[in-house]
Amino acid sequence: MRRLDRWLVLLGLLVATGCIGFLSTRHTWTADWSRGARASLAPESVAVLDTLHGPVEVVGYLSPTGPLSEQIAAVIERYTREKKDLTLSFVDPDLDPAASRQLGIAGDGALLVRYQGREQRVESPINERNLSNALERLARGGERVVAFVTGDGERQPDGRANADLGTFMTQVERRGIRAVPLNFSQTRGVPDHTDLVVLASPTSSLPADSVAALVDYVHGGGNLLWLTEPGNEDFGTGPLADVLGVRVLPGVLVDGQGSTLNVNDPRMVVLGDYPFHAITRGFRESTLFPQVSGLAQVSDHDWAVVPFLRSGERSWTAFGGIDNARPSTIAFHPEAGELKGPLDFGFALNRLSPSPDRNEQRAVVIGDGDFLSNTYIGNGGNRALGERVLDWLLGDDVLVDLPTRGAPDRVISLSQDGLNAISFGFLIALPVTLLGLGVGIAWRRRRR
Known part of the structure; x- marks a missing residue:
């Protein structure tokens, strides 16, 4: 009887092992024990996948047996x-050389993502x-059109001069963001398909018609990015500032904390900490701002105004000329009306949209x-901050400028005593x- 019990136990173990093996071929369970879950997707990538409702096809134009295919499969x-x-x-x-030539693929290693007829x-x-x-561009449902006002010395989105924005754009x-020119001397108002202006x-005063067109655009519910400079407050943009409920302060914002980072010109404002906002959430990179104008908020407006760029405690608005040969000798003169910092120079505004086609x-x-x-x-993080600003203005709050997530012990940080x-x-x-x-x-x- 005991021998029969042993055989029954052995048979039960064999059946259980076979069932577990069969279930393992039908169901999988994965656990990521790496520090910070760096072997899994970042939360930003997961959020993008949640916006894609329907199948997504990834096609790799490369040899299926090559080493690159294994790397792609792991990703x-x-x-x-x-x-x-x-x-x-x-x-x-x-x-399939014909398909490769049609897609402009030369060599090995192209990867295409297809979703709802787009790729x-x-x-x-x-x-x-x-x-x-690439998945975020597909989730946007097509290109976003960003219109750059031109005709009055503005920075060009496709220009290669030092002051232009060609590299960034x-x-x-x-x-999935496309820049187009917008010249109010050639068109009346902002085209309907524009997502952002x-x-x-501008380096010269804007015509009254151009300012009126921008004001009408804002009144109609359009999204706007306004980059201003010291000395631009007299360029006829007062009505635009009024409708936004902000004021551009006179003078140049100077900040002495840049000296701690070997920036000897106080007109170069260096930031490492930022007020909390969706644009700066989790943003830890340093940014550099040359020749900054301070901003102030005007009360009694229906905009919710949140500062997300702010100078340090050692900053102020400097009036008058600054000796370029000795910029570090500049001093604070409160008797002349100069304002002591910290001062805001970046505002994010939002409100219920007057347009029935938009919520915000x-x-x-x-x-x-x-x-x-x-x-x-x-x-530093200038490009990353600019991308965050555009993403927020376009309503794409899921930011996918992912940092590299490697092993946390790749770099050893030692104090001088430890090194000694x-x-x-x-x-x-x-x-x-x-x-x-x-x-x-x-x-x-x-x-x-």
């Missing part, structure tokens, strides 16, 4: 965990950041346009200890 596997109807397939360019190409290198950006165009630092109207006013120019766009201890230990203490051990062992052997 896509993170996405399929969150979205079951996201599929990956490969097309060998050598077997986007994933930029190289193929990683989570670039793939999520070339990068954001990859995310940008007034980027948004606007951003920044007292500097140089930070997005070709000269300064590469400084390690240097002493490896260069002096360890050799002396080994030498002492060797001498001791030799002495004991001789005594034997």
Whole structure:
């Protein structure tokens, strides 16, 4: 009887093992034990997937047996965990050269994402950041049209001069944003298909008709990005400032805290901390703003105005000329009407949209346009901040400018005392200890 019980227990174990093996082929369970869950998708990527209702097809035009296909499959596997109807397939360019030529694919490594009849190409290198950006462009439902006011010396979105915005706009165009010129001397008002209007630092006074067109656009519920500069407050933009409920302060904002980062010109405002807003949520990069105008809020407006750029405690608005040869000698003169900081120079405004086609109207006013120019766009987080501003203005609150999430122990941070201890230990203490051990062992052997 006992022998029969043993055989029954063994049979039960075999049946249970077979059932577990069968279930493992039908159901999967994955746990990410890495620190910060860096082996899984970032929350921003998951949020983008949640906006895609329906199947997503990822097609790789490369050899299915090559090493790059394994790398892509590993990246896509993170996405399929969150979205079951996201599929990956490969097309060998050598077997289908006609399709490759039609898509402009030369060589090995192109990746296309298709959703609801639209497709986007994933930029190289193929990683989570670039793939999520491509998915975000598909989620937008098409290109967003951003109209740049031209005709009065504004910064050009496709210009290559130092003051233009060509480098920045070339990068954001990859995310489904298209820049078009808007000259009010050639057209009446803002076209209906425009998602955002940008007034980027005019260098001459705007005609009254242009200002009136911008005011009408704002009254109608349009979104606006206004980049102003010191000295531009007299360029006829007073009616636009009035309708937004802001005021551009006279003078140049100077800030002494830049000296801690080896920025000797106080007119270069350096920020590392930001007031809380959706634009700056989780943003920790340093940004550089040359030649800034301070901003003030006018009360009794229906806009909700939130500052998201603010100078430090050692800042003020400086009047008069500044010696370019010795800018650090500038001093604060309250008797002349100069205002002491901290002072705001970036406002985010929102309200219920007057237009029945939109739920919310948004606007951003920044007292500097140089930070997005070709000269300064590469400084710190300038480009990332500009992209966040555009995303918020376009209503795309899911920001997918993902940081690289590597292993947390890739970089060792040591204090000077710790570095001295390690240097002493490896260069002096360890050799002396080994030498002492060797001498001791030799002495004991001789005594034997």
